[in-house]
Amino acid sequence: MAITASAGLDRPTGQELRARLAEMRTWLREHQAVAEQQRRVPQQTIERLDEAGVFALVTPKRYGGADFTTRELHDIYREFARGCGATAWVVWAAAGGNLWSCAFPEDVVAPVYESPWIGNRTFALGGTSRRMSGTARRVDGGWMINGVWPFATGSVHASHGYLAVFYDESDDSKLGMVLVPKRDLVTRDDWDAMGLAATGSQTVATDGELFVPDARFSTPEKLAARLDQLTGQGLGPRRGGIVRSLVVCTAIALGMADQAMEVFLAGITKRSIPYSPYKTQVDAPITHHVVGRAHAELRAAGRVADAAVAELDRLDAAGAEPSALQSLELHTDAAYVWDTCAAAVETLFRASGASAIMKRQPLQLIARNSRAGSMHGANGINTWLENLGRELCGAEAGVLSTSVLERGGRG
Structure with a gap:
């Protein structure tokens, strides 16, 4: 077609x-x-x-x-x-x-x-491990899939899902992706988290085995070949793959931090500091120190994000994908931004006084959302510092646990 x-x-x-x-x-x-x-x-x-x-x-x-x-x-x-x-x-x-x-x-996707x-049409997930994915077995005309996929962000308002499935019981490299109408899946109202609770990242599952025709089954290898074809026609996505997506996501960390700083500064002329000589927070030197430190941390995080963004746009303009080392560095940059922003927001929250713990106060929600984002598997700062350091030191290690998206030939 x-x-x-x-x-x-x-x-x-x-x-x-x-x-x-x-x-x-x-x-x-x-x-x-x-x-x-x-x-x-x-x-x-x-x-x-x-x-x-x-x-x-x-x-x-x-x-x-x-x-x-x-x-x-x-x-x-x-x-x-x-x-x-x-x-x-x-x-x-x-x-x-x-x-x-x-x-x-x-003709399947269109x-x-x-x-x-109204809303997002699709969601995509799975592939890091068998626990986070389904399974598939070959039958005439297609595949029988079975599984449970947790953390299905975007599934609440979507009509279809792209779901990772392992199709060989003994080989973890045999990983595919199926396109399934959400009406054929069971959704579990089980997303109840301390942060990013509003994402509705519920679990989706099959009710027993579900038939998926061949046309709705694909693999990372097919994805890579099709990407090359579409790029040649000027219809493919921009380069950078999952690394580009994660660098873009740092904007969410920075945007939440912008909101947190705005909320904090709006309250310092109204709040007192009990058991101190200061009538309002704005009079206290510790407040100036907290604001100065948080601002400096967020400015530094923003500059790291800006440099990563610029590097990806340069590579895209040159028609190049990030190298293995560049991908590690950019991924680590993204984790650094999330970790720094979450820490700065937490500092502002703790400096807001006891009244900030009330759920009607927005800063506690922003702090929880920021920390939750920084704890996402893709944003774990310690993991990515180790991965980058291991590469720079030339240390041998096993294959990284990556999702089907990272195995798709682009990122």
């Missing part, structure tokens, strides 16, 4: 999306607590985001989606997270389907993205 980039669709520019998200900032902040209570992004928020064109970020370019540089994406997500970091996280995570849309025949829908 020949394909061309969809024409005549409303593709907002990066500047337009940032402006629309800035207009929505108050709404998003007012609904942060509601989203946490519901443990998912409220449907009304999804509808407003859809009207603003935000879901162009999670639609492949050849079906009318946005095609932004890393810099543009980073700026969009930072503005987004200034409103609600958890909601921004859901949209960011759902963009994983953009890559895997390239692994399947166009109806998924071209039919009317």
Whole structure:
């Protein structure tokens, strides 16, 4: 099936999306607590985001989606997270389907993205281990899959899922991806976390075995070949793969930190410091020290993110993928940004006094969301410092535990 980039669709520019998200900032902040209570992004928020064109970020370019540089994406997500970091996280995570849309025949994928829908169309997950994925066995005309996939961010509002499956009981390299309508899956209302609770990252599962036709089964090898073909036609995603996605995600850490600093500074002229000679926090030298340190840490984190963003855009412009060492460095940069931002937000939270623990106060929610993001497996600072150090020292080690996305030939 020949394909061309969809024409005549409303593709907002990066500047337009940032402006629309800035207009929505108050709404998003007012609904942060509601989203946490519901443990998912409220449907009304999804509808407003859809009207603003935000879901162009999670639609492949050849079906009318946005095609932004890393810099543009980073700026969009930072503005987004200034409103609600958890909601921004859901949209960011759902963009994983953009890559895997390239692994399947166009007559299979096109109806998924071209039919009317409000919100993100797909989600993608699994592949790091058998515990996080399903299994598949060959049958006439396709595959019988069976499994449980936890942490299905983006699944609440999606119509389809890309799910990793192991198709050989004795060989962990035999890993595939299936495209499954969500209506064929069981969703478990089991996402109840201390941070990023609003992401609705529930578990999805099959009810026994489920038949998937051959056309809806693919592999990282097929993905890599198809990516080369689409790139040659000017229809493929930008280069950088999973590393680019993680660098873009640092914008969410920075955006939440921006919000935390704003909230903290808005309160220092109103709050006192009990058992001290200071009538308000702004009078106390410790407050100046806390703000100065947090600002310096966040400025440094922002500069690390900016350098990573610039490096990826340079590579993309040159038509090159990051090398193995560059990928390790960029991945470590992303983990550093998350760790630094989470620590700075926690410092601001602790300096806010006992009243900050009340759930009606936004800073406690931002602090929990920031720390949760920094604890995501892909953002673990200690893991990536070790991985980078091991590479630089030339130390031998086993194969990294990576997801099917990292095995897709791009990142």
